[in-house]
Amino acid sequence: MEALVSLGSRYLGQVPLFEADRPWWSEVAATTRYLDELLGVPTFVLRLVHADNAELGHGGRVVFHVQVAGEPRAGVLDPTPRADWPEIIAAQPLRATWAEVDGPQRLVDWATGIVGAAGKPVQYKTWNLSCLIQLPDAGAWAKATSRFCSVDADVINHVHQYDSQLAPAVLGIDLENRWSLLAHAPGTDCWEPDRATIEDIVSRWVAVQAAIADDNLRVPRLLPADLPAELDRLLAGEVGDRLTPTELTQAHTLRAQLPAIISELDSAGLPNTLVHGDFHPGNWRSNGTHRVIVDWADSYVGHPATDLQRLTNWLPTEKRPLAVQTWTTAWQSAHPSSNPLRALKPMSVLIHLLGAATYQRFLDNIEPDERIYHEDDPTNEIRAAIQATLTPDH
Known part of the structure; x- marks a missing residue:
């Protein structure tokens, strides 16, 4: 890992190469702890400047822009000027506010x-x-x-x-x-949730979704009905260019099937509502008696089966039936005329198109240096959607 250090926007030098104890680029607690001790002053990581795409999102060589709160310990940094520093520090219209100088502070x-x-x-x-x-x-x-x-x-x-x-x-x-x-939510992340946790979180979340459906929510909207146009846009752009000719043909076949798949989803009789967007057990916290859901930044108005599909994709195979049964029972209680199980088959395909559209929205709105986090995601999600249609259940 490499750190380019500045005081404000003034370049001070580069930290000697070091290895982070966490491979994920975005997880910087250990990095700042190491740099604080090395430099003798508090530090913040502003943004990713460069990463070698050995494994997307983690590993490889990573370069960060790091800001210090004061003059660092003498003799640690290599102060050799960088010809690219003006380019690194230059304003970028898509830069996140916290990636700007003084943003975290x-x-x-x-x-x-x-x-x-x-x-x-x-x-x-x-x-x-x-x-x-x-x-x-x-x-x-x-x-x-x-x-x-x-x-x-x-x-x-x-x-x-x-x-x-x-x-x-x-x-x-x-x-x-x-x-x-x-x-702070006390307890631990529920990566391996027990039966009580799955039943509690899933049933309570469905109850909220059923009640909140008509609220005036300040969140993005991504409805199943939007997906044909979204797929058209993706296939006409960079995603289409990345697919092989065979994959592109399969994607257009999927596009022709979409109205029937969406109609099948609608037949379940569930309302569009608030979707968490990243509803996996790592975003649940529990201290054994009290359980909460965290990380709501991916929330949007969409179809509630999206969250169940996200959850079952994360859970071990033996725990998936419990999640499905809990979710189905909760929705049938909230909407007695619905048939929630009918949503599962079409959502196994649509979840990937929703993912592709979401990742493309990220790429359309982030600065070039950060695109490496998501560069291949829309294409991979289209491939996964195609594969889902080729399984025996479709």
């Missing part, structure tokens, strides 16, 4: 203005979708999201109207800057 200043002095902030995540900073002494998390994502605190405020315990408490919100300040 502005988020921290806003948060501490609400909770008071909170000790040393810990930057946990920084990439093109969000910046996440913990204020440990205040038991709070400050989060900034991109202009094309949802604002966590805003979505949570709507959710709390129907289940006040299903998401962390909101301590502050700035809609203009897309900043959220949330209370």
